[in-house]
Amino acid sequence: MRLASLVVLAALSAASLAPTTVGGSGCASNSAWSGNCSVSNNGSQVDVGGSANQPGSGGGSGTGGAGSSPGRGGSNGNSGTGSTGNAAPATEECPIVGCRGNYSVVTYPDVTIDDLASFVPARPSLGGEPAGFGVVGTPTNIIAAASTHTLTGPLLGWDVTVRFRPAGYVFDYGDGSNTRTTTGGATWASLGLPQFSPTSTSHVYRERGTYTVSLTLQYSADVDFGSGWRPVPGYVNAPAPPYTLEVLEVRTALVDRTCAENPSGPGC
Structure with missing residues (x-):
């Protein structure tokens, strides 16, 4: 100058x-x-x-x-x-x-995960295939879905935009087993796999029964005060609606007639 x-x-x-x-x-x-x-x-x-x-x-x-x-x-x-x-x-x-x-110098406040309590991210979806069922000893494919989205509102005296990005999927399969993945999984068809193939989110049940699968999605968060995205350390957790499935046993036997022809036959 x-x-x-x-x-x-x-x-x-x-x-x-x-x-x-x-x-x-x-x-x-x-x-x-x-x-x-x-x-x-x-x-x-x-x-x-x-x-x-x-x-x-x-x-x-x-x-x-x-x-x-x-x-x-x-x-x-x-x-x-x-x-x-x-x-x-x-x-x-x-x-x-x-x-x-x-x-004058504008200094934006440091934001913690606890500060984002008023911003509630979208709940993920949860399901599986075969829909509502599983077979003992074979993989049951559990699938979750979530996407990146934003919310706006006041935060610490500022009008901000908060961005939520799916970062971790914590599955509880209902039989005492759980796992964390970075993906929500995909259908066998979209993966080009035959039914009952193992996937990154599938689970093998060892006993027949009714199980309730739960999911907690870990969102990473960023805030924008109007000058660009700033990451917030930690995760915001969002639970999915529970998914219930019936795990059955499948037995095979050689028969000379179908159950329609012989209702009292093996397995009928």
Whole structure:
């Protein structure tokens, strides 16, 4: 940022240039350059010099003059002299970023998982295949589904947007077994697998009976105060509606007639 003007000399004759000081410029007593400027006048030329070592400045010095030929001021530690008859306004390198003015810094609060208690994420879905059933000793495919979504509202005195992203699926299969995965699973058909194939979320029941499967989805959270997403450490838990299934035993036997033909036959 450059501040104009340091010196303005308007077509003054050499005889009229009596010794003087420069006012209303960067070298004024109330300037950031105060104490770092020098002005001299020999009756035919006015020389202005400056030096500073402040944030935003190269710490250089230079002098420029008003006389008969173009001149250049020094910068970055170099110096130069010159003169010009009708000089354009000289410029002063601003020594402090932003220079004059009042500034304020906005600091956003640190957000914890507990602070997000008023933001309730969507519940995941939970199911399985075969739908409502399982077979002892073979994989029962358990499937959950959830998606990334956002909620808006007040938080710690600010209007914010909270983003929830599925991060972990904690399955409780109802027989004392549980597992955590980073996926909710998928159907056998979408995976290109035959029925009763093992998957990342399937479970093998060892005894027949009725079981209730539960799921807790762990959401990771981010907040946006209007300047970009900021991650919140930890997880927000969201339970899924329970899923109940009947696990059956399957027995095979060679018979010469179907159960319709022989209702009292093996397995009928």
